[in-house]
Amino acid sequence: MNQEAWPIFEPRNLIGVSDFVGKTLDLGKRVEIQPMDTQCHGISLGLYRQEWDECPHYLVHTYSGHEQASGRMEYIRQAMITMLGLHASEHQPEWLRFHCGHSHEKAVRRGFLDLCKLETGAPLQPKPCTAFDKKADCELSIRYQGDGSYVIDAVAETDSSLKRVQALVRGFVKVCEMEAIESPVSAVRFPCGGEHASLLGMLMFRAQNVRAAMAEEANAAGRGSLVPPSQQ
Amino acid sequence: MNLAKTVPAMNSRQRVLAALAREPVDRTPVCNPTSVATVELMDLVDAYFPDANRNPEKMARLAATGHTELEFDSVMPVFSIIQESSAIGCKIQWEAKDNWPTVKMAEPIWKDASDIRIPDNWLSHPDITCVLDAIRLLRKEFGDEVAVIGKTMGPWSLGYHCFGVQEFLLMTIDDPGKTMECLEKMKEVTIEFGRAQIDAGADALTLPDHATGDLVSGEYYDRFLKEMHTEFVDQIPIPLILHICGRTVDRMGFIAETGMAAFHYDSKNRPDESMDAVKDRISLVGNINNPETLYSKGPEVVREEVYRNLEAGVQLVGPECAIPLQTPIECLKEIPLAVREWHLQHLDSGSAVSNS
Numbered sequence: 184m185n186q187e188a189w190p191i192f193e194p195r196n197l198i199g200v201s202d203f204v205g206k207t208l209d210l211g212k213r214v215e216i217q218p219m220d221t222q223c224h225g226i227s228l229g230l231y232r233q234e235w236d237e238c239p240h241y242l243v244h245t246y247s248g249h250e251q252a253s254g255r256m257e258y259i260r261q262a263m264i265t266m267l268g269l270h271a272s273e274h275q276p277e278w279l280r281f282h283c284g285h286s287h288e289k290a291v292r293r294g295f296l297d298l299c300k301l302e303t304g305a306p307l308q309p310k311p312c313t314a315f316d317k318k319a320d321c322e323l324s325i326r327y328q329g330d331g332s333y334v335i336d337a338v339a340e341t342d343s344s345l346k347r348v349q350a351l352v353r354g355f356v357k358v359c360e361m362e363a364i365e366s367p368v369s370a371v372r373f374p375c376g377g378e379h380a381s382l383l384g385m386l387m388f389r390a391q392n393v394r395a396a397m398a399e400e401a402n403a404a405g406r407g408s409l410v411p412p413s414q415q
Numbered sequence: 416m417n418l419a420k421t422v423p424a425m426n427s428r429q430r431v432l433a434a435l436a437r438e439p440v441d442r443t444p445v446c447n448p449t450s451v452a453t454v455e456l457m458d459l460v461d462a463y464f465p466d467a468n469r470n471p472e473k474m475a476r477l478a479a480t481g482h483t484e485l486e487f488d489s490v491m492p493v494f495s496i497i498q499e500s501s502a503i504g505c506k507i508q509w510e511a512k513d514n515w516p517t518v519k520m521a522e523p524i525w526k527d528a529s530d531i532r533i534p535d536n537w538l539s540h541p542d543i544t545c546v547l548d549a550i551r552l553l554r555k556e557f558g559d560e561v562a563v564i565g566k567t568m569g570p571w572s573l574g575y576h577c578f579g580v581q582e583f584l585l586m587t588i589d590d591p592g593k594t595m596e597c598l599e600k601m602k603e604v605t606i607e608f609g610r611a612q613i614d615a616g617a618d619a620l621t622l623p624d625h626a627t628g629d630l631v632s633g634e635y636y637d638r639f640l641k642e643m644h645t646e647f648v649d650q651i652p653i654p655l656i657l658h659i660c661g662r663t664v665d666r667m668g669f670i671a672e673t674g675m676a677a678f679h680y681d682s683k684n685r686p687d688e689s690m691d692a693v694k695d696r697i698s699l700v701g702n703i704n705n706p707e708t709l710y711s712k713g714p715e716v717v718r719e720e721v722y723r724n725l726e727a728g729v730q731l732v733g734p735e736c737a738i739p740l741q742t743p744i745e746c747l748k749e750i751p752l753a754v755r756e757w758h759l760q761h762l763d764s765g766s767a768v769s770n771s
Contacts, residue, residue, distance in 0.1 A: 197556050198476045203460050204483045212713060213743040218454040218513040225463065225512050227454040247458035407454070407740035408706060409515045411625045411660045412496070412575035 210244055215292040217299040218407065223255040230295045232288070233278070239286035240278040241269065243295075255303055262298040265307040267291060268381035283377030290359040293396065294385050296403075310384035316391060319347035323391075325383055331373035332364060333383065347391075354390030357397070359383070427488035428618060431562035434730045435619060435654040435676040437698055442758045443725060443732055445487045445751045446700050448564055448621040448656045448679045450494035450737035454513055455744055456480045464740070465509040465516055468495050469541065471548030478553060482561045484744070486751040487733070490557065492549040493566035494737065496623060499608050500568070500576040502540035503533055513740055523579040528596040531577075533604060538611055547615040554616030562619065565612035567651070569624025570601035571631075571640060577601070584630065587639065594639065602643055609651035619654040621679065622647065628661025628683065636666040641673060648674040656700060660736055667692035682708070682720070682735045686727035700731035703750060710739045714749035721753035 196202075211233035219225045226247035233240050243259045245252050260279065263269045269279035269291075281287060301307075312333075313324035321339040328334055335351050337344035348369045355361045355371045359382065364370040373379055389396045422439045430444040457463045460480060462473035478492035495516050501507045506519040525531055537543065546565065553563045568576075574583040574597060587594045609620050624644070626636050647655060654676035662683040663670075670678050671693040678697050680689055682704035689699055703709060703720050724732050732754055738747070 195556050195558070198472055198479065198552050199460070200476070200479050200483060200556055203480070206459055207455075207484045207744050207748070209745070211745075213745060216454070216741050216743075218741050219511060227458050229455060245458060246455045248461060404710075407513050407515070408710075409450070409496075409737040409739075411627050411736075412518070412520065412572060412580055414629070415517060415520060415580070 207246070208244070210242060214241075214288055215295050217296060220255065220299055222299070222302050223251055224249050226252050226255065228256065228259060228299055230292065232286070235272075235274075238280055238284045239288070240272055240275075240280045241291060242278050251303070258301075258303045259295070259298055262301060262307050263291075263295065266298060266309055266381060266385050267294045268309075268379055281375075281377065281379070283373075283375040283379075285373075285375035285377070287359065287373070287375070287379070287382065290382050290386055293358055293389055293400075294382065297385065297389070309381045310387070312380055312384045312387065314387050314391065316344075316347050316351075318350075319344035323348065323351055323387075325380075325387070327378055327380060328370065331376040331378070332370055333372070334367060334370045336369070350393075351387075351390055354393040355383070355386075357393050358386050358390045426560045427482065428557075428559055428562045431488050431564075431731065432618060432654065435656070435698055437695065437730060443730070443754050444489070444562075445754055446489045446562070446564075446731040446733045447481055447487050447491050448489075448619075448658060448677075448700060448733065449566075449623075450491060451481045451485060451487065451734065451747060452477050452494050452740065453738065453742050453744065453747075454740050456484060457512060459484070463512040464494075464514070465511065468498070468509070468516055469545055471545045471552060474545060474549040475552040475556070478549065479556065482557070485747045489562040489564050490553055491564040491566070491621070492553060493546050493621075496566075496568060496572065497576070498542045498546050499537075499604050500573065501542040502537045503573075503577070503604060505576050515737075515740070518576040520576060520579050523577060523582060525577050526582070528593050528600065531597060531600045533600070537604070538607060543608065543611070547611055550612055550615040550617050563617050564619050564621060564656070565609075565615075565617035566621040566623065567605050567609040567612065569605055569622050569640075569647075569657075570598040570643065571624045571626050573601045573604060574598065575625060580630075587635070591638075598639065598643060602647075605647065606650045609647070609653070609655075613651070613653050617653065619656060619676065620651065621656045621658050622651075622675070623658040626659055626666075628659070628663050628665075628681070633663075633665030633669065637669045641669045644670070644673040644675060658736070664688055664692050668694075671696035673697075677731065680735070686724045686729050690727050690729065698730035700729070701733055701735045702729065703732070703734050705735055705738050705742075709734060709742050709746045712746075714745055714752075717746050717749040718753040721750055722757055725754065725757045 210231040214232045215230040217228040231242045272278040316323045325333045361371040425441045433440045460476045462477040467473040467477045474492045478490045481487045481490045500518045509516045656677040657675045658679040679701045
């Protein structure tokens, strides 16, 4: 806060103002928010992004002073490391980055919101890159091919499973901003050329149900906006 | 933008009141006639919705962040649009921290003008005294240094709440005389709540009356509301800031003739065309887009919109309406930053802004 340019009044502190004047921080761009964490007393959790040395870094932050807030932040931070494949920054370990140096922002945002649904203390381990698909009636799995490319396989080769493989390709393109590869048609690639198995495992369910994921995002974006009575 | 000779440095309250009176200011004030509460600010001060709409201390604490954190020149504690509707008997859905309380308009309390009964003791209802007490607290906390803005809903908006939107609008077509009778009865709520907020210490009042651009024409505004809004200026002796959402250039000329101090205008109206429409008869405030710019586009686009308003000579800059509760703080802080930097860039040609 630039107090010279913006003289701030002398708080009388009738409503506790002195306790919070100028407490908001410059944390960069807030890219996502869980406005009401049902696992931790309804606090909000923000995901912030800053660039250092042309490398995007992420920070989980809350302004809540609740006694469990800092523990919750640390749990979500650890979950992002374990389940999304992020790493602590060397210089500021509370900030996280990918080894590849790319942001993968859309995937990180989706993953962050899903991780906020975990109860604090729930065991953390990377999700497997294999999942049963109801419509395919078999397991679908993802294999790393190098250079950021992954091939999606169905255990059973049926018409419906082939369709579902294609649907999963499209899902990853939308959810993780990956590129669909022309040959083989069942492959996707991260433009960074890096390996991100944890991220794909975490978001495989979302990619399988991409319409529901998009609808959930649209619904969340509309919540909290005041509309005039004429539009209610 | 006309730049005048230097005027002495002003505090936030002086700046807002001068701009509302279209008098010279040391710089353009940043003003929020409607809510700038966010979920993160609620966390910061431990004052969450819905409690912050019902508990005066929490309401005041959350409103104070508009100045202490966002560095706006005003604070505005009446976040929602339902306080008086609750007091006169509407059913309210109070929602949770992350959403707005709303009137259950599907369960209207009146069907006809003859049904209108304003409870005798409605100004003593907790949802009214909460606002009055919060204004008193803010007045004491900020003294004469920051503008405290209250809010009293206009009769058109109360009509939506009490009769239901569809029913009220149909009445305006089927029986304009009865509509006027309803508005005349409901306007007492607007006046009494406004006066009570003046007594509590408000410097100015926002008066939302949702004759919005998408549902009501400019001609309707002239026919049903212009005269009543003119009457409010006499009956509620304090600067009034009329708020109507949507595209409203077609009625800005009428609004400018009411004598209200300012019009809180929507981003669907360009600043330059709006200034042309009001022709220096009323101040303009607002216009920074909420659902896209403040919510998701980032500080650079916020700055562009602030600059467009300043270049057009808009008297007070701020969000167009109550901001989404998930709005990033950095976008809100960008508004005063952009105003300050715009004025620094224009120091060569004078440091004060003439609004006359």
